[in-house]
Amino acid sequence: DGGITQSPKYLFRKEGQNVTLSCEQNLNHDAMYWYRQDPGQGLRLIYYSQIVNDFQKGDIAEGYSVSREKKESFPLTVTSAQKNPTAFYLCASSNTQGAFYGYTFGSGTRLTVV
């Protein structure tokens, strides 16, 4: 079955470390997105990519970086510059009519700073 796989499900980061969250999809979707979820704040867009080798900053890109070398993959790196990284991170994808058909979401990665 097609879908989005996020790994790991839980991730612990020490202060000053960079960590990378994986997101892989086999839906043949062109567009992929990263959202951060904090209690009471809904979903906030970090980065998105509409095609391979191209991506745009979202509303809260500071302290994060991404790459899109393959259509199927859109990893997110949380750098040491992100001062408050503890959150639930969600990856999503859509076809080129994403605004019409909606997103498919992964099951999320919960990142905790220790």
Next chain:
Amino acid sequence: AQSVTQLGSHVSVSEGALVLLRCNYSSSVPPYLFWYVQYPNQGLQLLLKYTTGATLVKGINGFEAEFKKSETSFHLTKPSAHMSDAAEYFCAVSVTSGTYKYIFGTGTRLKVLA
């Protein structure tokens, strides 16, 4: 600019009672509107969507929503709540600028009382 407001961050209903979750939007263009559901520690799942055509849309699990342009609303309803409906619900509006981006509301957590 588009925006979404969900009234009530927490809603409690008795099992078997009507569920009503409120969503109001602001959009300068005809909107595409969505409701998603999120169970604990999981990703979001599309419940239903309005794009064009019939203003009363039916989704999964017995939910439905009505697009009311005059009231700029897209409230989610279910005639009879079930314990399994306990989750967080997000309303979203698409940013129809060719970027496939959504704006999400801050979410409403539904509690179903036995």
